Amino acid sequence: MPAVQDTIDRVRKIDVDQYKYGFETEIEMDKAPKGLSEDTIRFISAKKNEPQWMLDWRLEAYRRWVTLQEPTWARVNYPKIDFQDIHYYAAPKSTPGPTSLAEVDPELLKVYEKLGIPLREQEILAGVQKPADSELDEANDNVYKSGRVAVDAVFDSVSVVTTFKKELAEAGVIFCSISEAIREHPDLVKKYLGSVVPTSDNYYATLNSAVFTDGSFVFVPKGVRCPMELSTYFRINEKNTGQFERTLIIAEEGAYVSYLEGCTAPQRDENQLHAAVVELIALDDAEIKYSTVQNWYPGDAQGKGGIYNFVTKRGDCRGDRSKISWTQVETGSAITWKYPSCILRGDDSRGEFYSIAVSNGHQQVDSGTKMIHLGKNTSSRIISKGIAAGFSQNTYRGQVSAHRKASNARNFTQCDSLLIGEDCGAHTVPYIEAKNSTAQFEHEATTSKISEDQLFYVMQRGIPEEEAIALIVNGFVKEVIQELPMEFAVEAQKLIGISLEGSVG
């Protein structure tokens, strides 16, 4: 862990407005001209050598999008986005689809080298394994006991490298970029793409459907338990570039997969747009665990710059006894608009949402989930922990509904908010709707402040103020951290600490 510790030490020395991932990489880019039109979409589709059906799908989405209005119901404020002032495609020029690490632009590898947290891509991409002899101890000092992680790295608009492909293929698992899947597995893509988040779903999802440039595709066939964690790393690098990734994960009957995404972006004065769509499909007895560590650039201390993160994520528990679990650690972005949801279609299916949303500075978070109970005996669980500091606003927005036929639907929701300082806000907006009298929905919500008493107590033991706050906050979010894949849990905890630096004093 020395690399990680070193990074943290370095970050400790800088202010809240000095985002630690704020470097820009000088890589020659191949870009689409600014602006959005049918021509832009044809350009993207041609760049990706897509078949005609894919282009048609995109164009249909675009034609719908031009008729839509940007939604305004979320508790976020930002100047109107000029959609004609964005590049919709940017690819590192020298990487026309590498198949091994050796073919990757060395500049790109340097990017990974600089990152370290949260994914340690450099090591993972290089295939370096963590020492297997590190022991788990009672004090939970070291959690690198994990196996390998297969990574798909998306750099602006292009997926640059996917690791462990061969080994996954042996297990029957397909893990590749969505562009490749469109070319190599068109039947699967045609069958499932847009089946959870249709092109008409909402303003940003429709935009994404028209212009999505890359993302990950995962297919786990019947009865297969994916032999390793899958991970995608997203980075926006180029100026004025939107990132519109599209991820599609399918777990067939009895399959299991755990997937993690991580995100960062360089520090810039202007805002950048990120509008992703993620679709998960779980058939009978399948289970998908999807974890996110989101650390997009949040803007500076005055609220200038930062990523607009408008994301549509939805899982469809299509089969009986299927299970989808979302875990998210959201520390970045100027604005977050994100509601990873579950459609509990299959009987006895289960949806889970575990969330930590940390906001500091002038960040605005409006995030939560939807649990749509359609099948019988479906159950869902929502644990949301919002932490607001600085001048930030942190809103939990959630919907739990039971359809007329969803007999014995069960939900438990717990929303806890923690405030640090006097100038931030936490808001909880739950919508609960039961059309079936046998449904049982429970909702608990608390809002608390880190008390002076607690802080004084912890500091009296010799723990400096910022560490003391991080310790208290990490205790507050423990329930959710435990849901993360082991090896990311420690890094997520550290990320939370870093995000809250400068929140006091």
Add this chain to the structure above:
Amino acid sequence: MLEIKNLHARIVEDGTEIIRGLNLTVKAGEVAAIMGPNGSGKSTLSYILAGREDYEVTEGDILYNGESILEMDPAERAAAGIFLAFQYPMEIPGVATMEFLKVAMNAQRKARDEEPLKIPELLKRVKEAAGSLNMDMAMLKRPLNVGFSGGEKKRAEILQMKLLEPKLCVLDETDSGLDIDALKIVADGVNALRSPDRAIVVITHYQRLLEYIVPDSVHVLYRGQVIKSGDKSLAVELEENGYAGIIEEAA
């Protein structure tokens, strides 16, 4: 080791003066008891020693090993060796006691430019200290002070004190809420820490604790001042006659 000179302090929020010209000296190796009726400023004194920001020192000084600590924050004072055992220890949800001990010990080591403790060494020290206080290791997996009984909380305070090895220990009403068995265990824990290079300040309302932790000096605090000092017989006298006589005498 500790020298409090003409200390005046008030509550920041409303300006109420609580400490009004307090003088006190405690030498290394000494156990000093501070007694006094309710509202005399005993707990406030402990908070001010530990650096709580709700109080403002308006006059006088606190010297620790000859140097003023007034500009130091609570964490710096702790790292310098000042420990306060709280009357009401705080609950820290989600943070296992063991984890808290590790973070605190290593934070202090870091402040002294020492390497963090290796896990086996840490475990060894904790096991030893917990054993001497009759504490179950299973308890250390629970979040700090959450759901602990009054006695468990006080024991956890003494455990932290043992492990952090402070030079100046301040115990604020450590006897409150303890039954006699727990009191003995806690007192044994404190007595084990007596050493020529360590000073211990015991703040208590009753003489009972002082039967187990026998003080070298006893100071009576009233209205923010030390109105009388003496040896352990002063505590016995107070127990028998109450504070009224001494207060009158001083007035």
